[in-house]
Amino acid sequence: MSVLALAVALLFAALAAIVAHRRATRRALRLQDEALARLAQTHAEEKARCDASVAAHEARASGASAEIQRLADALASESENLAQANAALGETRARQDDLLAHAKRIEGESARLKAFSATFERWHEQMISLMAQNHDMHRKNQELARIVNHVLMVSLNASIEAARAGAAGRGFSIVAGEVRSLATRSQELSKSYRDSLDRNDLVTTATFQDIQAGGKMITAALASVEALARQFQSKLERKPT
Amino acid sequence: MISQAAKDSFERIFFQAARTRLTTDPAHACEFVPAVSPGPAQPGVSDEVLVLTIASIHFRIVLSLQFGDDEATRDYYASQGADRTLREAAMEIGNLCCGAINQQLVEHFPDLGMSTPYALSSDCLGYLDELKPEYIAAYDVTLEYAARLRATLCVCASAPLDFTAQVADVHESAGELELF
């Protein structure tokens, strides 16, 4: 009896073991499947990532070559600009040299104009000489006036003497009267001449002072021009840093 | 042709120049009485007149100064230098006065020149009209109630003249050394 029971038990145990084994195997297979599925998915994801990465790289590469092309074009255009700029620079330098030469000429001219002060000195000397002549004319006129006064006195005295001589002095008295009349007219003329000299003195002095002052004004203005010309020249000569 | 503003400016400038340069001390009293030019011969005024000219492009100014020929005037200026006669000092005084006018005007008219002074007989003043001035002003000036002068300012213009001068009360940068 017991052997049967044992056999049944063993059979049950074996069955259970087989069922369990199958379950385990199925579970293991299921796990394996799941693992495989995960691997497959991971693989797919990786592949997708790689593809994307490759696509990105390819896009970048094509972008880069577009960029390179653009830069090449830009370089070509800049080179052309540079060539033009160099040409312009060459023209500017030539113009600057020309301006510099011109500025030197201006400075030379204004330095020459400064020599005008010698002319003004000459005018001033002539002024002084003329004023000295004026003095001389005054002196001579005064001398004349003195002589005329003297003649007047003499003619008065002569008239008195003639009157004393009575009838005999009549002829003489007429002459004395004529002399007095001449002397009086000379006196008036001398006075009038003195007035003319005074008028002449004022106008001459004023004119000559105007020339003297005007000359200084011109000299100062010319010096100003010369200073500007020199500054201009040195500005042109300065090399750019 | 000379605006009223310009005439007033000339007068202001002359007054300032007289106050600071005709006096031996700028703090001295300075009185101006308008006079008629040429007017009758002034008693006690020297028979010599000092003439100076300031020239600009479109106008010129003729300044004439007659110093008084009296003790008071001689004494006023005698304090300056022991053995100088008024006549010798007058040239330099006139030069300084005209120089002060020049300095004020140069701020308005950058091209300006001044002559050296010259002495003439005062009878010449009667012929100022020959210069055909647009403006004449004459003043009897009294300094510190003692010294007397007759001053005449004559402006001849060849173009319209208009400017306004602000005459600063204190304008004494004169005498200082400006180093370059």
Add this chain to the structure above:
Amino acid sequence: MAKILLVDDSSTVRDEVAGFLRKNGLDVDTAVDGKDGLAKVKTNPGVRLVVSDVNMPNMDGLTMVEKIRGELANSTVNVIMLTTESSPAMKERGKAAGVKGWIVKPFKGEAVLETFRKLAN
């Protein structure tokens, strides 16, 4: 042979300025105009300071300075103008001619004495 040369056509100025400087122990020669001044600078190489008016007959002060610089190229003499002129154009001309300083008259001795002393040495 003095160290300072004063050039002015006014005897008043010569007396006043030279007198003041001499009173303060400085040795001063005088000249009456630009021509005279130029001649005196040429015959007196020891002069260190020239004080000159601008407006003078025969040769004005600025022309004199320009000639000093031109004809005595190695001249190191210091020049100061003492004048009634104050226009910027004139000062520019002075500067260009090598003038060291500018004084507008009237002369105020005390203010400039020390500088004159220094420049005369």
